[in-house]
Amino acid sequence: MTTSAAAPTRRDQILKEAARLFAERGFHGVGVDEIGAAVGISGPGLYRHFAGKDAMLAELLVGISGRLYAGGRKHVEAAAGDPAALLDRLIDGHIEFALDDRDLIILHDRELDRLRDSDRKLVRQLQRQYVELWVDAVRQLHPQALEPQVRTAVHAVFGLLNSTPHLSRRATLPGRAAMAALLRRLAHGALAAVTPY
Amino acid sequence: MTTSAAAPTRRDQILKEAARLFAERGFHGVGVDEIGAAVGISGPGLYRHFAGKDAMLAELLVGISGRLYAGGRKHVEAAAGDPAALLDRLIDGHIEFALDDRDLIILHDRELDRLRDSDRKLVRQLQRQYVELWVDAVRQLHPQALEPQVRTAVHAVFGLLNSTPHLSRRATLPGRAAMAALLRRLAHGALAAVTPY
DNA sequence: ACGAGACGTTAACGACCACTAACAAAGATC
DNA sequence: GATCTTTGTTAGTGGTCGTTAACGTCTCGT
Numbered sequence: 095m096t097t098s099a100a101a102p103t104r105r106d107q108i109l110k111e112a113a114r115l116f117a118e119r120g121f122h123g124v125g126v127d128e129i130g131a132a133v134g135i136s137g138p139g140l141y142r143h144f145a146g147k148d149a150m151l152a153e154l155l156v157g158i159s160g161r162l163y164a165g166g167r168k169h170v171e172a173a174a175g176d177p178a179a180l181l182d183r184l185i186d187g188h189i190e191f192a193l194d195d196r197d198l199i200i201l202h203d204r205e206l207d208r209l210r211d212s213d214r215k216l217v218r219q220l221q222r223q224y225v226e227l228w229v230d231a232v233r234q235l236h237p238q239a240l241e242p243q244v245r246t247a248v249h250a251v252f253g254l255l256n257s258t259p260h261l262s263r264r265a266t267l268p269g270r271a272a273m274a275a276l277l278r279r280l281a282h283g284a285l286a287a288v289t290p291y
Numbered sequence: 292m293t294t295s296a297a298a299p300t301r302r303d304q305i306l307k308e309a310a311r312l313f314a315e316r317g318f319h320g321v322g323v324d325e326i327g328a329a330v331g332i333s334g335p336g337l338y339r340h341f342a343g344k345d346a347m348l349a350e351l352l353v354g355i356s357g358r359l360y361a362g363g364r365k366h367v368e369a370a371a372g373d374p375a376a377l378l379d380r381l382i383d384g385h386i387e388f389a390l391d392d393r394d395l396i397i398l399h400d401r402e403l404d405r406l407r408d409s410d411r412k413l414v415r416q417l418q419r420q421y422v423e424l425w426v427d428a429v430r431q432l433h434p435q436a437l438e439p440q441v442r443t444a445v446h447a448v449f450g451l452l453n454s455t456p457h458l459s460r461r462a463t464l465p466g467r468a469a470m471a472a473l474l475r476r477l478a479h480g481a482l483a484a485v486t487p488y
Numbered sequence: 489a490c491g492a493g494a495c496g497t498t499a500a501c502g503a504c505c506a507c508t509a510a511c512a513a514a515g516a517t518c
Numbered sequence: 519g520a521t522c523t524t525t526g527t528t529a530g531t532g533g534t535c536g537t538t539a540a541c542g543t544c545t546c547g548t
Contacts (some may be wrong), residue, residue, distance in 0.1 A: 104495085119404060122319030125535060138537075139496055147536070204401060207316060222417045242465050243473050246458065250477050253454030260400055268439050276440050279484040280447050285484055287480030288473070301525090322505060335507075336526055346504070 105143050107133045112150045117259075121151055121205045143156060152213040158198040159220035161253060162191060166227040175257035177234035184228055185281045188255050189274050196259045203256070225249070239288050247288045251281050302340050304330045309347045314394035314456075318348055318402045327365070348402060349410040355395040355416035359388060363424040374431035381425055382478045385452050386471050393456045422446070429482060436485050444485045448478050 115124040121233075126147055127137035144150050165187045173180035181230035192199055206217060228248040233239065239247075255277055261267060268276060308329035308442075312321040323344055324334035341347050362384045370377035389396055403414060430436065444458045452474055458464060465473060 120317055120318060120319060120402075123405070126537085127535085135496065136498085137535090138498085141537075142495055152336065183443065189377055198542095205317075208320070240465075242463050243469070245462065246455075246465060246473060247477055249458055250451045250454045250474065253450040254447045254453075254481060255450075258443075258448030260450065261443065265442065266439050268298070268437075268443060273443065276443060276485070277447065279487065280444060280481040283484030284451060284477040284481040285475040290476065323507085324505085332526065333528085334505095335528085338507070339525055 104133070108140060108143055109150060109154060113154050113197040113201060116151065116154070117200040120207045121147075121201075127167075146207070148210060152209055153199070154198060154201060155206065155209060156213060157216050158191075158195065158202055159217045159224070161203060162188075163220045163224040165191075166224050170227060177231050180231045181228075181235060181285070184231060184252075185255075185278055186274075188252070189277050189281075192255050192258050192277070193270060193274065199256050200259050232288065235285075236289050241265075244288060247285060251284055254280060254284060301330065305337060305340055306347060306351060310351050310394040310398060313348065313351075313402060314397040318344075318405045345405070345407060345416060348398070349406055351395060352403065352406060352414050353387075353410060353417075355392065355399055356414045356421070359385075360417045360421040360424075363421050364386075367424060374428050376430060377428045378425075378482070381428060382448075382452075383471075384476055385449070386474050386478075387454050389455055389474070390467060390471065396453050397456050429485065432482075433486050441485060444482060448481055451477055451481060 099226035108129065112124075112129050114156075115128060118124075123134055125137070126140055128138045131148075139150050140150075144153075157191065166184060169180060173183055203276050206214060209217065225245070225248055228251075229241070232244050232248060233241070236244065258273070258277075267273065292327060299390070305326065309321075309326050312326060312329065315321075322334070323337055326344075326347075327334040327337050337347075341350075361380060366380035366384055370380055403411060406414065415453075422442070422445055424478065426438070426441050429441050429445060430438070433441065455474075
């Protein structure tokens with residue numbers, strides 16, 4: 095056994111399966127009995143671990159938003175004022191998330207409105223702060239670009255990087271390394287075009 | 292029974308409002324009573340115009356997929372063998388769809404799995420054919436690029452162009468013309484980077 | 489040993505919801 | 519002017535689903 099994350103606790107199992115099912119069939123399209131069956135217990139047994147179905151979704155979305163933002167802040171520190179290096183790191187970090195946590199990437203922008211007001215506000219705030227990290231980095235590299243355009247471009251690049259879940263599983267896809275390299279090139283190519291020339 | 296074209300018929304009203312509501316709160320998150328109320332009639336009154344809730348979603352998704360593919364084919368003819376011109380047209384056409392039919396763009400990749408098998412197969416086929424138009428165009432411009440990479444890149448550009456629905460409505464956004472111009476630049480920038488150099 | 493708490497189970501309740509039944513009014517058709 | 523079609527209404531039905539209640543069992547700490 096290596097570092098952290100000893101045995102996956104039952105809570106973690108539930109969260110993982112819930113994420114998969116929510117991403118597959120939508121929050122309203124999945125019943126608690128299904129989630130329970132996916133971890134080998136029966137529907138109401140879930141309530142020993144979560145206050146309700148909403149609580150599972152909330153924990154998933156707050157979790158992914160928080161980790162994304164935390165990762166972004168780490169990159170800001172590590173890049174230490176070099177905007178080009180910072181952008182490289184942000185892109186690579188986001189690609190890692192997109193390739194590793196496909197289910198959460200889907201839920202992240204699809205089921206946000208199913209949250210209680212307070213949770214939704216928190217997730218939105220984390221998202222906004224994460225976007226702000228990107229916008230600042232891009233604006234340093236493109237000082238003459240207008241702020242609304244930069245913001246739009248950043249959202250567009252998120253759409254680009256988050257596109258991997260939409261790929262059909264049957265098709266022959268590039269391997270993980272090739273996929274990461276391709277997405278990196280595409281993202282850089284797109285962002286290089288925020289300013290007309 | 293023929294095609295209806297002139298004045299917005301009640302069917303069209305229903306489809307438009309259903310699209311808006313489905314995009315806002317998800318297929319399972321909207322009740323038939325809500326859809327009815329949005330067009331001024333009450334829930335069960337909808338069944339004079341559609342066989343059921345599923346039928347509305349099916350018609351929306353088949354419709355958008357068909358129009359996208361038909362538009363793509365039109366561009367192939369109009370470009371007449373010039374791959375650069377073809378790609379320009381495909382990008383511009385897709386941007387028009389993304390800006391005009393935000394709701395349908397959302398539904399298009401979000402609620403596909405709620406369809407009956409036969410409808411889902413049809414939509415998937417139309418989507419696949421549309422993608423193929425793009426892949427062919429890009430491969431002509433980048434003959435040395437591997438096919439899986441091109442396919443992935445095309446999907447990624449779709450994600451980029453379809454990102455406009457995710458923009459918060461409160462923020463100051465570029466106007467429609469500026470938005471279209473920006474998306475066009477970003478898409479071209481990304482696709483120019485499918486080949487390493 | 490022996491409670492105590494953690495972790496499950498099945499049964500039932502209450503709300504919601506897509507859909508159907510039965511009925512009514514306005515216009516077109518003959 | 520009688521009737522059929524179109525388009526709507528309200529009331530009800532069957533099923534699904536999230537959640538709670540009541541009840542077992544297994545594992546420990548003391």
